[in-house]
Amino acid sequence: MTKFEKPTSLTRRSVLLGSGALVVSIGAGVTLETVLSIGEAFAQGTKPPLTPDQLSSYIAVNADGRVAAYFGKMDMGHGLHVAIAQIVAEELDVPFKAVKVFMADTATSVNQGGASGSTGIQLGGKQLRVAAAEARRVLVEMAAGALSVPADKLTVNDGVVSATDDKTKSISYAQLIGGQYFNVQLDWNKQYGNALYAPGKAQPKKPSEHKVVGQPIKREDIAPKVFCQEDFVTDVKVPGMMHGRMIRPAVAGSVPVKVDESSIKDIPGARVVWKNGFLGVVADKEWDAIQATEKLKVEWSAQEPPFPAQASLHDHIRKAPVRKRMVEVQNGDVDAAFKSAARIIEAEYEWPFQSHASMGPACSLVEIKDGKATCWSGTQKSHFVQEGIATLLQMPLESVHVIFKSGPGSYGRNDADDCAMDAAMLAQSVGRPVRLQYMRDQGTGWDPKGPASVHSAKCGLNAAGEVIAYEFTSKAFSRVDVDTNGGKPYDTLTGQTLGVALKSGDGFGVPAESYAVANKRMAWETIPPLLDRASPLRSSHLRDPVGPQIHFASESFIDEVASAVNADPIEFRLRYVKDPRDIAVIKAAAEKAKWETRASPRHDQTGPKVSGRGIAYAQRNGTRVAVIAEVDVDRSTGKIAARKFTVAHDCGQIINPDGLVKCVEGNIVQGVSRALWEEVTFDRNTVTSVDWITYPILDITETPGQVDVVLLNYPDIAPSGAGEPSIRPVAAAIANAIFDATGVRIRRVPFSPERVKAAFS
Amino acid sequence: MNQPFKLSVNGQSHTVEADPDMPLLYALRNDLGLNNPHFGCGLAQCGACTVHVDGQPTRSCVTPMSAVGKSEVTTLAGLGTPEKPHPLQTAYVEEQVLQCGYCINGWLMTAAAFLRDNKKPTEAQIKEALSGLKCRCGTHISILKAVKRAAEMMG
Ligand code: FES
Numbered sequence: 073m074t075k076f077e078k079p080t081s082l083t084r085r086s087v088l089l090g091s092g093a094l095v096v097s098i099g100a101g102v103t104l105e106t107v108l109s110i111g112e113a114f115a116q117g118t119k120p121p122l123t124p125d126q127l128s129s130y131i132a133v134n135a136d137g138r139v140a141a142y143f144g145k146m147d148m149g150h151g152l153h154v155a156i157a158q159i160v161a162e163e164l165d166v167p168f169k170a171v172k173v174f175m176a177d178t179a180t181s182v183n184q185g186g187a188s189g190s191t192g193i194q195l196g197g198k199q200l201r202v203a204a205a206e207a208r209r210v211l212v213e214m215a216a217g218a219l220s221v222p223a224d225k226l227t228v229n230d231g232v233v234s235a236t237d238d239k240t241k242s243i244s245y246a247q248l249i250g251g252q253y254f255n256v257q258l259d260w261n262k263q264y265g266n267a268l269y270a271p272g273k274a275q276p277k278k279p280s281e282h283k284v285v286g287q288p289i290k291r292e293d294i295a296p297k298v299f300c301q302e303d304f305v306t307d308v309k310v311p312g313m314m315h316g317r318m319i320r321p322a323v324a325g326s327v328p329v330k331v332d333e334s335s336i337k338d339i340p341g342a343r344v345v346w347k348n349g350f351l352g353v354v355a356d357k358e359w360d361a362i363q364a365t366e367k368l369k370v371e372w373s374a375q376e377p378p379f380p381a382q383a384s385l386h387d388h389i390r391k392a393p394v395r396k397r398m399v400e401v402q403n404g405d406v407d408a409a410f411k412s413a414a415r416i417i418e419a420e421y422e423w424p425f426q427s428h429a430s431m432g433p434a435c436s437l438v439e440i441k442d443g444k445a446t447c448w449s450g451t452q453k454s455h456f457v458q459e460g461i462a463t464l465l466q467m468p469l470e471s472v473h474v475i476f477k478s479g480p481g482s483y484g485r486n487d488a489d490d491c492a493m494d495a496a497m498l499a500q501s502v503g504r505p506v507r508l509q510y511m512r513d514q515g516t517g518w519d520p521k522g523p524a525s526v527h528s529a530k531c532g533l534n535a536a537g538e539v540i541a542y543e544f545t546s547k548a549f550s551r552v553d554v555d556t557n558g559g560k561p562y563d564t565l566t567g568q569t570l571g572v573a574l575k576s577g578d579g580f581g582v583p584a585e586s587y588a589v590a591n592k593r594m595a596w597e598t599i600p601p602l603l604d605r606a607s608p609l610r611s612s613h614l615r616d617p618v619g620p621q622i623h624f625a626s627e628s629f630i631d632e633v634a635s636a637v638n639a640d641p642i643e644f645r646l647r648y649v650k651d652p653r654d655i656a657v658i659k660a661a662a663e664k665a666k667w668e669t670r671a672s673p674r675h676d677q678t679g680p681k682v683s684g685r686g687i688a689y690a691q692r693n694g695t696r697v698a699v700i701a702e703v704d705v706d707r708s709t710g711k712i713a714a715r716k717f718t719v720a721h722d723c724g725q726i727i728n729p730d731g732l733v734k735c736v737e738g739n740i741v742q743g744v745s746r747a748l749w750e751e752v753t754f755d756r757n758t759v760t761s762v763d764w765i766t767y768p769i770l771d772i773t774e775t776p777g778q779v780d781v782v783l784l785n786y787p788d789i790a791p792s793g794a795g796e797p798s799i800r801p802v803a804a805a806i807a808n809a810i811f812d813a814t815g816v817r818i819r820r821v822p823f824s825p826e827r828v829k830a831a832f833s
Numbered sequence: 834m835n836q837p838f839k840l841s842v843n844g845q846s847h848t849v850e851a852d853p854d855m856p857l858l859y860a861l862r863n864d865l866g867l868n869n870p871h872f873g874c875g876l877a878q879c880g881a882c883t884v885h886v887d888g889q890p891t892r893s894c895v896t897p898m899s900a901v902g903k904s905e906v907t908t909l910a911g912l913g914t915p916e917k918p919h920p921l922q923t924a925y926v927e928e929q930v931l932q933c934g935y936c937i938n939g940w941l942m943t944a945a946a947f948l949r950d951n952k953k954p955t956e957a958q959i960k961e962a963l964s965g966l967k968c969r970c971g972t973h974i975s976i977l978k979a980v981k982r983a984a985e986m987m988g
């Protein structure tokens with residue numbers, strides 16, 4: 073706690089040297105380069121410990137007045153750092169350009185959970201907001217002492233504090249603290265990760281005072297990328313570095329029993345790293361490492377084919393034992409209501425395994441030197457990877473430094489964390505730094521998968537056609553068969569191939585909506601993985617984890633019920649949706665799309681080419697989205713053209729509208745891809761989706777020609793997430809549009825031409 | 834067996850010792866330190882590794898060193914600089930195209946050759962020319978806007 077009860081009596085000297093805790097951690101004035109360069113800033117002896125309860129863990133003011141914001145989350149491509157800088161600039165009253173955000177380096181930031189659940193602004197920004205507000209408060213108190221002006225008679229403009237009624241009395245942040253660290257305690261809630269919250273005494277500004285927040289500020293990191301001035305994780309090199317590659321079995325679950333190292337003796341410097349199921353090679357040259365994986369003679373253990381035939385995947389899910397059941401919503405007497413229903417409607421929906429299939433397979437570099445490990449990774453969770461590597465290498469946590477560097481795309485728990493851990497294992501084994509990049513077949517074939525699922529929905533109507541009972545159950549592989557980060561070796565391919573004890577988690581979810589039905593039950597059930605260890609079908613988080621699956625089913629089903637009672641899909645939803653913000657997004661989308669009120673399907677089209685429109689809506693942790701799809705269907709080929717989307721998006725207060733629109737567009741395009749094309753294929757032995765031919769995604773020739781985004785801004789409602797919510801309703805909106813066009817209901821993703829065509833016949 | 838290869842890249846000549854079968858991509862990235870072409874698939878399926886070989890967009894991940902010969906290789910770094918940007922680079926910044934940005938090399942290099950040879954293309958022609966390139970983040974809408982904008986700038 074800082075002690076500034078009577079600020080006017082304090083001179084700057086007394087502020088710095090006064091009794092009680094110092095607000096400034098005194099050290100030599102340092103240059104911008106020093107404070108802003110991550111490694112050296114870390115080395116500053118005068119910095120308070122990097123703990124969540126220290127203001128200096130989030131904000132530092134450089135000698136020239138520029139501000140460093142240390143953020144325990146990272147941008148995965150939406151320009152999150154711009155929004156964070158806006159928030160910090162706003163609260164501190166410094167120019168936007170004066171703020172630089174340092175993301176998710178374990179040496180400079182505390183564990184705020186990494187990129188996780190679209191919480192970058194919702195939770196990460198919330199913390200930076202209160203930290204920056206507290207920094208401003210402390211700086212103004214210091215200025216009060218220095219200028220002998222009461223704090224409430226001071227104003228701040230562009231990092232300069234001046235007396236409101238005498239502008240000659242002024243002092244800049246740089247003069248007050250530049251180059252030194254804050255030494256201010258925050259009121260930390262003792263949580264790490266997403267839940268971390270540590271406010272100071274300051275109240276953040278009122279939304280009506282915001283000048284920087286809410287502005288469409290552009291990303292500054294585009295130019296360095298188009299001019300090749302910025303490194304990706306794949307580009308990092310250190311002296312003495314070797315290149316690594318991993319070798320995976322052809323039959324999932326089998327392990328090497330004999331490895332003939334002499335088979336690669338002609339490849340200069342090539343070495344094998346083999347321990348239980350862990351098998352990799354390293355070489356000085358990347359091409360040599362690749363050659364070595366191809367030439368190495370390996371004998372594998374006999375293994376029963378672990379997987380069912382792909383065609384029976386969903387039957388397997390239906391029949392599999394339930395490992396955990398969770399009823400998340402239970403209102404009224406559902407069973408009795410169904411008994412009294414005049415009419416019952418039921419349907420089942422299926423979703424396949426899907427792959428992150430990031431643009432490039434994961435890459436990581438690990439260097440172990442003088443008892444310390446440094447890892448460069450594109451992970452979404454650097455602080456967890458730090459824990460994972462420390463456990464794996466049996467090093468103290470503080471001896472492991474994870475540096476986040478943008479990777480080749482990330483949409484959840486992809487292969488990045490496995491790669492970081494594998495690289496650590498290789499580097500330790502060969503005693504040299506190792507840069508490991510997976511190959512394409514491993515990026516698609518061996519990443520943790522978005523879980524496959526079966527969803528059953530049942531609705532009871534009374535004689536008047538009103539919904540009196542509703543039940544929705546998902547039965548699926550777990551979203552956390554392996555957890556969402558590499559913090560525990562058992563959650564990584566590395567640990568699982570090395571043979572650590574397993575710990576598969578259970579989790580799924582239920583629809584997020586506000587349909588008021590008196591008797592309603594929503595539940596989920598998880599089943600065991602198909603192969604418990606080192607499985608290419610292990611499941612985890614893939615963008616909007618389980619959201620697309622669940623809402624494809626629930627929002628298709630609401631449409632089915634609407635059609636059964638011959639009601640317009642929007643008008644029918646509005647009979648039951650109770651949340652005012654939900655109603656607002658649905659109406660906003662309808663208005664923008666010029667929705668014509670009528671029941672689906674259309675009956676006015678003939679010939680092979682027909683078109684239709686469909687709506688779906690969902691909530692997600694405070695955010696609400698309604699999506700209207702307009703599609704063309706070619707009945708003769710089964711080809712769907714999802715040509716236009718209208719999205720109404722409400723995530724509370726908008727920090728940066730331009731960034732938000734781009735983020736929504738990306739969600740829609742990826743959502744179309746997942747609905748129309750994406751399905752992980754496998755045979756009895758292993759995953760057979762191993763490249764872009766066997767795991768097709770949307771092509772530019774199929775990209776929606778128009779995506780209209782309506783942003784609903786509620787400045788007084790704390791911002792919620794945007795990275796994922798709008799992907800959630802896309803598949804259902806398309807399925808509902810296909811039904812509107814054709815009268816045929818597709819209950820299985822993806823809506824590939826073959827499947828759609830088959831549905832017509 | 835490694836052999837010396839003479840490479841002319843962005844107007845500079847280099848000698849690289851390499852296996853004749855090694856794809857050009859690795860020579861550019863590891864021997865010459867030109868990180869602009871990226872490894873995405875190594876299978877000629879995504880375009881992330883695209884460079885121009887004598888002006889033709891070429892997937893360097895499947896182009897063996899032995900096939901490069903005396904050809905002039907141009908990478909994204911050779912396309913333009915902040916001081917003298919290629920219209921596509923300008924358009925990319927103005928349209929704020931990126932998400933993760935890992936794919937951009939392929940789109941820029943492919944579109945650059947297309948726009949050089951096709952003045953005032955239609956939207957359908959642009960899409961056709963860029964078909965097959967991957968962007969997993971789904972920035973296609975902005976990509977199209979940027980390419981159209983660059984096409985206008987190039988007359
Ligand atoms: S890396 Fe060359 S086409 Fe994908």
Ligand code: FES
Nearest residue numbers: 934936968969970
């Ligand atoms: S921006 Fe990430 S793959 Fe295109």
